[in-house]
Amino acid sequence: MIDKTTLWIVIVGLGIGTYLIRLSFLGLIGGRELPEWVLRHLRYTAVAVMPGLIAPLIMWPSATGGHTDPARLVAAVAAFAIGMWRKSVVGAVLGGMITLYAVQYLLT
Amino acid sequence: MTSNTLKSVFWSGFRDGSPFILVAVPFALLFGVISIDAGLDLVETMTMSALVVAGAAQFTAISLMLDHAPTFIVLLTALAVNLRLAMYSAALVPHLGKTPFWLRALMAYFMVDQAFAVAFKKFEEQPAMSQAHKIAYYFGCLTPIVPLWYVFSYVGAVAGQKIPAELSLDFAIPICFIALTAPMMRSLPHFVAALVSVAATLALIWVPYNLGLIIAAILAMIAGAQVELWLKRRAAHD
Numbered sequence: 001m002i003d004k005t006t007l008w009i010v011i012v013g014l015g016i017g018t019y020l021i022r023l024s025f026l027g028l029i030g031g032r033e034l035p036e037w038v039l040r041h042l043r044y045t046a047v048a049v050m051p052g053l054i055a056p057l058i059m060w061p062s063a064t065g066g067h068t069d070p071a072r073l074v075a076a077v078a079a080f081a082i083g084m085w086r087k088s089v090v091g092a093v094l095g096g097m098i099t100l101y102a103v104q105y106l107l108t
Numbered sequence: 109m110t111s112n113t114l115k116s117v118f119w120s121g122f123r124d125g126s127p128f129i130l131v132a133v134p135f136a137l138l139f140g141v142i143s144i145d146a147g148l149d150l151v152e153t154m155t156m157s158a159l160v161v162a163g164a165a166q167f168t169a170i171s172l173m174l175d176h177a178p179t180f181i182v183l184l185t186a187l188a189v190n191l192r193l194a195m196y197s198a199a200l201v202p203h204l205g206k207t208p209f210w211l212r213a214l215m216a217y218f219m220v221d222q223a224f225a226v227a228f229k230k231f232e233e234q235p236a237m238s239q240a241h242k243i244a245y246y247f248g249c250l251t252p253i254v255p256l257w258y259v260f261s262y263v264g265a266v267a268g269q270k271i272p273a274e275l276s277l278d279f280a281i282p283i284c285f286i287a288l289t290a291p292m293m294r295s296l297p298h299f300v301a302a303l304v305s306v307a308a309t310l311a312l313i314w315v316p317y318n319l320g321l322i323i324a325a326i327l328a329m330i331a332g333a334q335v336e337l338w339l340k341r342r343a344a345h346d
Contacts (some may be wrong), residue, residue, distance in 0.1 A: 001147050002173045009150065009167050010182050015159025017187045023216040025198040026205065034198045037333070042195040044301040044332030046164060048188045048325040051302040052290045052309035053168055054282040061279065073281055079283050083290025090134045092287030093280070100279055104278060 071107060075100035115214045119225065128222035132253045133260050136283050140264020141271065145280070146170045150265050157261035161220060162252065164288060165189040171281050173266050177318040184295020186317070188325055196224045201230040203242050215246060220257070223250035296339065301332030 025034070058076045059064045079096025083089070122241030136157070143153040148170070160166050169186040177185075196219055206214060226249045231242055293299045305328035
């Protein structure tokens with residue numbers, strides 16, 4: 001369970017913080033240009049955070065007590081392959097979940 | 109300039125933004141479902157969607173809170189996911205930087221990936237567009253996307269209350285992230301950044317307070333930037 005105080009701090013903090021990021025240059029800093037090296041790093045923020053966030057969830061899922069689960073590994077690979085190939089978020093989610101159920105069924 | 113042409117520019121933005129409904133709707137639905145599954149109620153889910161308006165960061169925050177990461181780390185990591193918005197903000201300055209502040213403040217709130225991408229492409233292709241037309245086009249792009257974000261977060265949350273636990277939905281969060289990240293592998297630097305991110309997080313899993321993820325993200329950004337530079341240098345040599 002998520003603690004309610006933590007949750008509200010995060011909701012409000014993330015809301016304000018995200019807004020300030022959006023407003024940053026457009027609203028406050030104005031015409032100043034970002035140096036090229038900063039832009040070059042910002043381009044990769046999303047791909048730098050998100051894969052790392054999920055890697056442990058896939059390797060050591062809490063639902064299986066932290067033990068690596070072949071069904072979840074295969075499902076993750078399937079979702080990634082479909083996502084890269086079809087460029088489709090829905091396709092990847094459905095493909096991944098269906099693979100998970102299929103492998104769970106085959107292994108039990 | 110007549111209001112008529114402003115209207116037509118708005119609608120052309122609306123048309124160009126519309127295909128991304130197909131991205132926003134399922135993503136919003138998934139957020140609603142997962143948020144309820146994580147124990148948030150309807151009000152909390154909707155407040156988050158309305159205040160943050162950034163799916164990837166919302167997923168990140170929920171996932172880390174479920175993992176009982178310290179509040180500070182949750183905020184830091186989720187905000188790191190949103191740092192790309194600073195890049196959008198900077199990119200829009202040459203085009204929209206001279207509009208009245210209240211309009212810029214409003215445009216900032218509605219700055220989402222797909223609408224930005226469509227509008228920025230248009231502004232770069234047609235730099236001669238007037239300021240008023242650019243504003244109309246920008247709002248046109250986001251109109252088919254952002255309202256649906258709220259609506260389908262709500263639909264997902266209501267539907268999520270009815271989904272049984274046996275469906276292994278614990279795994280829906282990682283799967284959603286994979287689904288979001290996979291189409292981002294547009295180029296070699298993106299791919300390398302993702303690989304470094306995964307490898308470094310797994311290697312740094314022992315670091316307390318989920319700080320390993322932050323360190324891994326910094327390493328991954330550097331890796332992506334360096335590969336990009338390397339590719340550029342190589343292209344310059346040919």
